[in-house]
Amino acid sequence: MESSKYTILVVDDEELIRRFIVTFLSQLGYSSVTATDGVDALDKMKENKIDAVITDIKMPKMDGIILTKEISTQYPAVPVMVMTAFDEEYSAGTAISLGAREFIKKPFSPDELAIRLNKMIGDSETMRRMGSGKEVDKETQEFMNELEAPKQMKSEKDADEITQDLVDDLLKALEKN
Numbered sequence: 001m002e003s004s005k006y007t008i009l010v011v012d013d014e015e016l017i018r019r020f021i022v023t024f025l026s027q028l029g030y031s032s033v034t035a036t037d038g039v040d041a042l043d044k045m046k047e048n049k050i051d052a053v054i055t056d057i058k059m060p061k062m063d064g065i066i067l068t069k070e071i072s073t074q075y076p077a078v079p080v081m082v083m084t085a086f087d088e089e090y091s092a093g094t095a096i097s098l099g100a101r102e103f104i105k106k107p108f109s110p111d112e113l114a115i116r117l118n119k120m121i122g123d124s125e126t127m128r129r130m131g132s133g134k135e136v137d138k139e140t141q142e143f144m145n146e147l148e149a150p151k152q153m154k155s156e157k158d159a160d161e162i163t164q165d166l167v168d169d170l171l172k173a174l175e176k177n
Helices: 015-028 038-047 064-074 092-097 110-131 138-147 156-176
Strands: 007-011 031-035 052-056 080-084 102-105
Touching (some): 007 015, 007 038, 015 031, 015 110, 052 064, 052 110, 064 080, 064 092, 080 110, 102 110
Parallel strands (some): 007 031, 007 052, 052 080, 080 102
């Protein structure tokens, strides 16, 4: 899916951070909606089609950890990236155990944000396609077929016999030389 078709909800109580992220996401081709805290974010999710969320942890009313838990319950298909400057108090493990798909520490580089966001959205898109019951595309099916062992090597016994025949042939060839 093209980035221009994605709407990212940016949740942070600091206006400067929200503006920076929205501007950066716009340069990447994403649309954005903003919220100042978790309560505001859940309201925005009811009003808009949101494809992913980037949220701070430390916020008034409802912090990013509780928001992440609520999103994973109410909107399980929507991936969440948690960002924080307070890594001692909140760990990546805590955020991920409550439903976050990515965790990023402030300050972060724009490149790191872009890489993590694109990975998160790509993973989410793959999971959505796999979960929707759509048939696996032809190229993927061909790749999976290549990974399957050839029919003549389906059992270990057959594989051992073929390997032994190969070793015997190699030994015969070496003896001749």
